[in-house]
Amino acid sequence: MAISRFLIGGVASALLLTGGLFLWAGYTQVAEKELLPDPPPALAAIPVAGPNAPTRGPAPPALPAAKEASREERRFNRFDRDRNDRISRVELMSSRTAAFRKLDKDGNNLLTFEEWAAATGARFAGADGDRSGDLTRAEFATTAPKRAAKAKCSC
Incomplete structure (x- = not known):
């Protein structure tokens, strides 16, 4: 039962x-x-003037040429994903696969907190001069890797 x-x-x-x-x-x-x-709803086709249509007013002025970005500006912009002129930790680490491999000390493609914190925490803290939690352009420029010395001769 x-x-x-x-x-x-x-x-x-x-x-x-x-x-x-x-x-x-x-x-x-x-x-x-x-x-x-x-x-x-589908937008109606926007009428376009033909090649012989009359123009109104003077021709628009030519656009100024964009200034050439420096190496550091291009490097900064590559990491600044949301274009707010600041790099957060997430933005800094998002595209760093080679750096990931260096941080993964045991080579298991898994980064433990200890592995990550040992290398990146100190580096980020050293570059974050105003202790705001993100890097300004000037602070980020201090993190640039040092260039290898070029050979003086081509022997």
Whole structure:
């Protein structure tokens, strides 16, 4: 008698759980439909002037040439993903696969916190002069790798 009650309770629990999952899946589908706006209607074709159409006013002035970015500016911009003139730790580490390999001391393609903190924490803290938690352009320039000395002759 006790075993049959146990089995009936188990079957009833399984049915309730299955029904709950179906209800939950239905609610999430309804919620997704309510959150997504309808796509905008197709835009009408914008009329374009022909090659012989008259122009209005004087010709626009020529755009000034962009200044050539220095090596450090290009390097900084490569890491500054959100273009806010500051590099966060996440931005600094996002594209550094070679640096990752150097940090992974045991070579298992997994970086433990100890491996990472030992090398990058001290370097970032040393470069972050104002202790703000991110690097300005001037602070980032201090992290540039030192260039190898070039040979004086081509022997």
